[in-house]
Amino acid sequence: MRAVEPWLEAPLASFLRESEARIIVVLTRSGQVVAQHGFSRSGDLMAAASLAAGIIAAGAELSRLLEAAAPRELAYEGEALGIYLASIPLPGRPWTGLVGYGRETSLGLVQLFFAELVAELRRRAPPPPPEGFPPVLDADFESELDRSLRALFGR
Numbered sequence: 001m002r003a004v005e006p007w008l009e010a011p012l013a014s015f016l017r018e019s020e021a022r023i024i025v026v027l028t029r030s031g032q033v034v035a036q037h038g039f040s041r042s043g044d045l046m047a048a049a050s051l052a053a054g055i056i057a058a059g060a061e062l063s064r065l066l067e068a069a070a071p072r073e074l075a076y077e078g079e080a081l082g083i084y085l086a087s088i089p090l091p092g093r094p095w096t097g098l099v100g101y102g103r104e105t106s107l108g109l110v111q112l113f114f115a116e117l118v119a120e121l122r123r124r125a126p127p128p129p130p131e132g133f134p135p136v137l138d139a140d141f142e143s144e145l146d147r148s149l150r151a152l153f154g155r
Helices: 006-019 042-065 107-124 141-153
Strands: 023-027 033-037 073-077 082-090 093-101
Touching: 006 023, 006 033, 006 107, 023 042, 033 042, 033 141, 042 082, 042 093, 042 141, 073 107, 082 107, 093 107
Parallel strands: none
Antiparallel strands: 023 033, 023 093, 073 082, 082 093
């Protein structure tokens, strides 16, 4: 488990153990990875995060065009791997969870334990700073990205 914000590690580890999911990524709307387990290559992680952010953005835009509420979760169940993408609504942190799971568990169990994960994260989340969070893409984006990748991959 690797997390930019250490308070995420214990709840995510518990989610992985209980749900038997193989992969979890917590990301911002822009695709910035906050925590992850299951990816060993940074290129694969960044590709998955970018695709997940794109799916969330596409769903929000389709919902706007159809004058409907944006989806809070999306699921895909393949023969050997399932993918679950769901919002993690924390105060000041509109994050998303990307979960990959195999045949050893089910979508229903992943959804159940994900709901418990969100509740636990809401209990543990530090309050947003009074001045708000800094911009996701600041002037020092490249070095910030390098720092985040080193933290996530222990390098």
